[in-house]
Amino acid sequence: MTPATHHSPGTPAPPARVLLLGFGAIGRHVATLLAPEREAGLLRMCAAERDVSAHRERAVPGVELSTTGTDTDCPTWDEALAATDLVVECAGVEPAGEYGPGVVAAGIDLVLTSVGALADPGTARRLLAGPGRLWVTNGAIGGFDVLGAAADSGGLDAVRIRTSKLPTSLLRPWMIETEKAELRALRPGDEPVTVFSGGPAEAIERFPANVNVAVGLAWATRGRTQPGGDGAGDGAGVGPQAGGAEEAELLQRSLDRVRVELVADPDAGRSRHAILATGDAGRFELTFESAPSPENPRTSGLTALSVTRTVREALNLT
Numbered sequence: 565m566t567p568a569t570h571h572s573p574g575t576p577a578p579p580a581r582v583l584l585l586g587f588g589a590i591g592r593h594v595a596t597l598l599a600p601e602r603e604a605g606l607l608r609m610c611a612a613e614r615d616v617s618a619h620r621e622r623a624v625p626g627v628e629l630s631t632t633g634t635d636t637d638c639p640t641w642d643e644a645l646a647a648t649d650l651v652v653e654c655a656g657v658e659p660a661g662e663y664g665p666g667v668v669a670a671g672i673d674l675v676l677t678s679v680g681a682l683a684d685p686g687t688a689r690r691l692l693a694g695p696g697r698l699w700v701t702n703g704a705i706g707g708f709d710v711l712g713a714a715a716d717s718g719g720l721d722a723v724r725i726r727t728s729k730l731p732t733s734l735l736r737p738w739m740i741e742t743e744k745a746e747l748r749a750l751r752p753g754d755e756p757v758t759v760f761s762g763g764p765a766e767a768i769e770r771f772p773a774n775v776n777v778a779v780g781l782a783w784a785t786r787g788r789t790q791p792g793g794d795g796a797g798d799g800a801g802v803g804p805q806a807g808g809a810e811e812a813e814l815l816q817r818s819l820d821r822v823r824v825e826l827v828a829d830p831d832a833g834r835s836r837h838a839i840l841a842t843g844d845a846g847r848f849e850l851t852f853e854s855a856p857s858p859e860n861p862r863t864s865g866l867t868a869l870s871v872t873r874t875v876r877e878a879l880n881l882t
């Protein structure tokens with residue numbers, strides 16, 4: 565539902581009610597970027613966290629808190645959701661899969677930041693099943709107008725992404741000690757080390773906070789099955805989807821095509837995403853090195869900017 569478009573002519577639109585799931589680096593940055601809309605009375609914002617008490621001292625003006633946990637002095641997730649027009653997930657792949665399907669099933673639109681959640685076929689089907697609309701943010705990469713157009717025409721055979729990050733940002737609990745030690749020992753000037761090479765589904769399982777972009781790329785290049793169809797698969801990487809089961813199937817095929825390389829680079833002052841897509845449509849090479857997030861230097865700041873843009877689009881605030 566988009567309140568900006570569902571009101572009687574002549575009366576001012578009521579503020580859109582936005583619920584952030586997760587109030588970490590991205591959620592806080594998005595809340596800050598949307599301050600002008602809050603101050604203009606165009607939207608009201610609430611943020612759900614597991615442990616609200618840990619967030620009280622870092623309040624963002626005009627953002628109420630609610631909880632997915634056991635705090636008793638603020639609205640519960642269900643209470644907050646009942647008073648929401650748009651949920652913006654920026655909590656992680658696991659919470660996206662846990663809460664996202666219930667949001668769209670309740671008929672509420674969902675902006676997905678942890679796009680990696682779509683790599684699980686069951687979760688993807690539920691997220692795309694409606695009646696709430698799924699908006700898949702571009703996140704830390706883009707150029708999806710070009711890549712989507714090429715994929716829509718069947719013009720891409722190979723799609724690759726090489727993501728380079730600082731070694732310590734790639735440490736994961738499942739790594740064996742020697743692997744962790746190798747990453748910790750890397751110093752500027754050392755040769756980069758490839759920590760993963762394969763498909764997006766396996767990549768996101770191993771590195772859920774680092775390769776959402778790879779699943780986002782698969783989403784953007786899923787193509788379409790209905791020439792001149794109903795707008796589904798318009799390739800922009802964001803937008804309402806029709807025909808959820810078909811979209812989920814296209815995505816699965818696209819996930820099989822995308823190849824991912826994740827690299828620990830001690831000289832990667834900024835996270836770097838290099839995309840190469842080739843086929844009958846041509847050869848497309850795109851590289852992204854965005855400024856870091858002001859809240860977390862290991863995350864691309866572009867993600868919060870993309871999410872903010874997606875929120876504005878979903879609410880017709882552009």
Ligand SMILES: NC(=O)C1=CN([C@@H]2O[C@H](COP(=O)(O)OP(=O)(O)OC[C@H]3O[C@@H](n4cnc5c(N)ncnc54)[C@H](O)[C@@H]3O)[C@@H](O)[C@H]2O)C=CC1
Pocket residue numbers: 585586587588589590591612613614615632654655656657659677678679680701702703704705772773774776777780860863864867
């Ligand atoms: N699409 C893209 O290009 C990108 C996507 N991401 C995704 O965005 C996610 C968030 O990123 P950051 O804000 O940097 O992480 P963060 O760790 O700073 O913030 C996540 C917040 O979500 C909260 N959270 C986790 N589980 C929750 C639950 N069940 N209920 C309520 N709150 C919960 C955490 O307490 C934390 O405050 C990442 O985990 C990743 O999946 C991140 C970067 C790029």
Ligand SMILES: O=C([O-])CC(=O)C(=O)O
Pocket residue numbers: 703704772773774775776777778835836862863864867
């Ligand atoms: O922030 C970035 O550079 C990308 C990222 O972590 C992800 O895609 O999960």
